[in-house]
Amino acid sequence: MNEPVTRQAILPDPPAHDRVYRGLRQMVMHGEIFPGQALTLRGIGRQYGVSMTPAREALRRLTAEGALTLSASGRVTTPELSNDRIEELAQIRALLEPELASRALRRAHLALIDRMESINEANARAIHRQDPVEYIRTNLEFHRTLYLRAQSPAMLGLLETVWLQLGPTMRALYTRLRRTTAPPHHRLILEALRAGDDAALRLALRTDVTQGLRHLQA
Amino acid sequence: MNEPVTRQAILPDPPAHDRVYRGLRQMVMHGEIFPGQALTLRGIGRQYGVSMTPAREALRRLTAEGALTLSASGRVTTPELSNDRIEELAQIRALLEPELASRALRRAHLALIDRMESINEANARAIHRQDPVEYIRTNLEFHRTLYLRAQSPAMLGLLETVWLQLGPTMRALYTRLRRTTAPPHHRLILEALRAGDDAALRLALRTDVTQGLRHLQA
DNA sequence: GCATCCGATTTGTGATCACAGTTTGCAGAT
DNA sequence: ATCTGCAAACTGTGATCACAAATCGGATGC
Numbered sequence: 001m002n003e004p005v006t007r008q009a010i011l012p013d014p015p016a017h018d019r020v021y022r023g024l025r026q027m028v029m030h031g032e033i034f035p036g037q038a039l040t041l042r043g044i045g046r047q048y049g050v051s052m053t054p055a056r057e058a059l060r061r062l063t064a065e066g067a068l069t070l071s072a073s074g075r076v077t078t079p080e081l082s083n084d085r086i087e088e089l090a091q092i093r094a095l096l097e098p099e100l101a102s103r104a105l106r107r108a109h110l111a112l113i114d115r116m117e118s119i120n121e122a123n124a125r126a127i128h129r130q131d132p133v134e135y136i137r138t139n140l141e142f143h144r145t146l147y148l149r150a151q152s153p154a155m156l157g158l159l160e161t162v163w164l165q166l167g168p169t170m171r172a173l174y175t176r177l178r179r180t181t182a183p184p185h186h187r188l189i190l191e192a193l194r195a196g197d198d199a200a201l202r203l204a205l206r207t208d209v210t211q212g213l214r215h216l217q218a
Numbered sequence: 219m220n221e222p223v224t225r226q227a228i229l230p231d232p233p234a235h236d237r238v239y240r241g242l243r244q245m246v247m248h249g250e251i252f253p254g255q256a257l258t259l260r261g262i263g264r265q266y267g268v269s270m271t272p273a274r275e276a277l278r279r280l281t282a283e284g285a286l287t288l289s290a291s292g293r294v295t296t297p298e299l300s301n302d303r304i305e306e307l308a309q310i311r312a313l314l315e316p317e318l319a320s321r322a323l324r325r326a327h328l329a330l331i332d333r334m335e336s337i338n339e340a341n342a343r344a345i346h347r348q349d350p351v352e353y354i355r356t357n358l359e360f361h362r363t364l365y366l367r368a369q370s371p372a373m374l375g376l377l378e379t380v381w382l383q384l385g386p387t388m389r390a391l392y393t394r395l396r397r398t399t400a401p402p403h404h405r406l407i408l409e410a411l412r413a414g415d416d417a418a419l420r421l422a423l424r425t426d427v428t429q430g431l432r433h434l435q436a
Numbered sequence: 437g438c439a440t441c442c443g444a445t446t447t448g449t450g451a452t453c454a455c456a457g458t459t460t461g462c463a464g465a466t
Numbered sequence: 467a468t469c470t471g472c473a474a475a476c477t478g479t480g481a482t483c484a485c486a487a488a489t490c491g492g493a494t495g496c
Binding site for chain 4: 437438439440441442443444445446447448449450451452453454455456457458459460461462463464465466
């Protein structure tokens, strides 16, 4: 007798190291871990109910993406970025994101803009609720929803590693600042999308990315 | 009694997984491995005189950087890129490399240009000798020597993962083409550097990157 | 000739262990 | 009180193993 298949036809259950990787990656990207926090193989293994081996593979993978830093003694912590490094990562965002947005513009349709609108509302609610993790999550989802339409998987992949590196720092900055007003540039992005204005869209993204971080840093 | 220290004061000998990683990474980036070639844990372990564990960590790290692809069954091979993917990676290079060059321009001094000149000569010799690996290696070294002056480690890191992803493909394309003339744009790059002309430098890099690959692809 | 099937071999996965190095916390001395 | 030293606990590294899945080989059938 066959088990009733709830989701897909076949999903060959992901390996343990992949589950651990995904869980940790989401935590780092959404800023659920503060900068400088140390992660231990046995601790993660216990947390996910696996042995040290898959935990080690997940950490190795995340450090390769810059999501975690490796001390000289092999200890793994979430990165504490210098101001220069933060600035550089923001400049990379300012280089990649307008390009991805521009590529997506040609393929953008109304349903996409509506979806981004509703994500943006969730983002505003998260700000009002003072929920840093949910704020970061919806903000990234707003951007990613747009960039997925660019059909440039390699570029989006690079950008996501940048987001990963900034995750803990953004959380720390947000907590220190406690902003209460919504990011003003999302509306500009949506307007430029609706108008089909490439130059305005690029500019809106560049300012959203740089101003956002610069504002937090100040 | 102390052993005489030959090189540095202290070099705490790198872990096995790191040695394996470095070795494989260089092979992939320089195009010493053809696209589609499979790598096995036990095979790599034998080759480097280690067990499966460090070999697995090295492979996990390289797949995280896009240097290798992971099949559904967990088998690791060097990637066979589609034309679209090659095109996209070239566009990423065209986005990052002019920016890095521009940043380096302000800090570039004569000794740097001389060094690039001599690397370029080695590159020309490699072409004349029909040595694909040495051609790729000197070409990348030419670019990296310039970009190191940009003092933008995060951006250079991203770019290197792009180079990694292109490594095997560039080798395959080179072998299929057997070019005999030196890349013409390196001279333009050097001239723009000497003239301190930012616009010309950006353009020279953009064309070097796109033309180079497009020329190989045709 | 060409596809199919089945067994032997090879492969990745994950657990466990011993070991060396590091970190931590507490004691005693200045 | 503050610093120093030391022992106990902890941590990452790498080897080895059992196991299930995938791959490959050749023989068999059409």
